[in-house]
Amino acid sequence: MEPIGVLPLDKPAGMTSHDCVFRLRRLFQTKKVGHTGTLDPEVTGVLPICLGRATKLARFITDEGKRYVAEVTIGYATTTEDAHGETVRETPVTPASITEQQVDEILQQLTGQIEQTPPYYSAVKVNGKKLYEYARKGIEVERPTRTVQIDTLERTSGLTFADGLCRFQIEIACGKGTYIRTLAVEIGEQLGYAAHMSELRRTSSGMMSETEAVTLATLEACETVEERMQYVLPIEQVIQKWPRLTVNAETAARVLNGAKLPGIPVEFERFTVYNEEGIPLAIYRLDSEINMGRVEVMLQID
Numbered sequence: 001m002e003p004i005g006v007l008p009l010d011k012p013a014g015m016t017s018h019d020c021v022f023r024l025r026r027l028f029q030t031k032k033v034g035h036t037g038t039l040d041p042e043v044t045g046v047l048p049i050c051l052g053r054a055t056k057l058a059r060f061i062t063d064e065g066k067r068y069v070a071e072v073t074i075g076y077a078t079t080t081e082d083a084h085g086e087t088v089r090e091t092p093v094t095p096a097s098i099t100e101q102q103v104d105e106i107l108q109q110l111t112g113q114i115e116q117t118p119p120y121y122s123a124v125k126v127n128g129k130k131l132y133e134y135a136r137k138g139i140e141v142e143r144p145t146r147t148v149q150i151d152t153l154e155r156t157s158g159l160t161f162a163d164g165l166c167r168f169q170i171e172i173a174c175g176k177g178t179y180i181r182t183l184a185v186e187i188g189e190q191l192g193y194a195a196h197m198s199e200l201r202r203t204s205s206g207m208m209s210e211t212e213a214v215t216l217a218t219l220e221a222c223e224t225v226e227e228r229m230q231y232v233l234p235i236e237q238v239i240q241k242w243p244r245l246t247v248n249a250e251t252a253a254r255v256l257n258g259a260k261l262p263g264i265p266v267e268f269e270r271f272t273v274y275n276e277e278g279i280p281l282a283i284y285r286l287d288s289e290i291n292m293g294r295v296e297v298m299l300q301i302d
Contacts, residue, residue: 003028003225004052005232006061008205010213011039011047020216024049027219027228036061036205037176042084045202046213054235056297060270060283061238064206065151068172070197072184074098075165077194081119081181089194092164098191100159103168106190107153114150116182117143149175150183167198207241208233235299236280243271245284245293255281256300261293270296 011020017038025033034055036048045068050058075093078085118131125131126141150172157169170187172180181197188195203210214231222228245268247255252275255261261273264286271293273281281300284293 002032002052003030003229003232004054005050005229005234006054006057006208006238007049007051007232008208008213009047009049010210010215011044011202012216013042013044016041017047020047020049023216024051024219027222027225029225034058039202040082040200042082043200043202045200046205046208046210047202048205048208051232053299054238056299057235057238057283060242060297061206063176065173065175066178066202066206067204067209068174068180069156069169069201069203070172070180070184071167071169071199072187072195073165073167073198074188074191074193074195076196077185077188078196081179081185081196082200083196083198085196090164091193093161093166093193094164095159095161098159098166098193100155102191103155103159103187106187107155107170109190110183110186111150111153113147114186115145116148116177116179116186117145118179119181146177148178150178151175153183166193171203207238239272239280239283242283243268244274245271246274246276246278248276252276252281255295256298258282258295258298260287260290260295262291264291264293268293272299 009020017035021033021035025031028051030052032052032055034050036050036058039045039047048061075091076087077089079088126144131143152173154171155168156171160167172183180200184195184197219228219231255273261284268286270283270285272283275281282295283297283299285296287294
């Protein structure tokens with residue numbers, strides 16, 4: 001029987017998201033495995049992995065909010081905006097030059113909708129190529145600025161000064177497409193210093209948090225696929241908090257044939273359709289021009 005559901009993986013440092021997918025294909029003995037947006041190799045934390053029919057949910061899970069804890073280092077900038085790039089600028093810091101109040105005021109200013117320019121070393125595409133492909137060849141291109149949502153941004157430690165550097169931890173709740181590396185650089189710029197992100201961990205993705213995330217080591221220790229399935233969340237649990245619409249048997253039959261649904265409440269931009277037995281049938285999106293729901297994903301059909 002094909003494994004179906006979403007695995008909240010606690011990604012280790014040193015592995016790409018694709019490395020994790022490759023390993024999980026072997027562990028769950030299926031090719032139908034997909035991740036929900038990349039985490040950089042040195043970043044740890046929650047990476048939802050979709051199995052079987054649940055791979056249809058990947059793009060929706062990717063759109064959900066994320067939470068991170070990060071360390072910001074003030075004093076030098078790097079090519080990659082994290083601790084693994086080459087140093088490109090140094091601005092030594094003294095204990096008298098930065099205060100906690102200054103940092104907190106800047107974090108407050110960076111909360112809400114902000115404009116971000118993604119790092120050169122990122123997977124954002126320009127003219128069909130990823131930015132890191134240009135960066136590796138030393139080619140400079142204009143990077144697209146985009147609006148991202150920062151829901152909360154708080155300092156969670158004191159300021160530590162040593163060797164001309166200042167370090168502190170922050171916690172972030174944000175929307176899709178936010179680069180925490182770039183946020184760290186922006187914090188430094190607002191303070192008047194070069195900066196980078198020195199550590200990063202994702203603590204939650206949508207409804208999945210690090211408390212329920214499972215490590216590859218734990219999965220490797222299981223002897224069978226059935227034993228590993230205890231860590232996989234069923235589709236019904238993953239989508240339970242999404243807007244829902246329950247329909248009668250006649251409409252349910254039409255839904256399974258991909259029919260449009262009329263008379264959808266305007267607050268339902270995207271919603272899950274259930275039958276009267278509580279089984280999720282499909283994910284629909286509201287077409288506001290005709291006030292009808294159009295099917296996006298069928299959940300009971302492979």
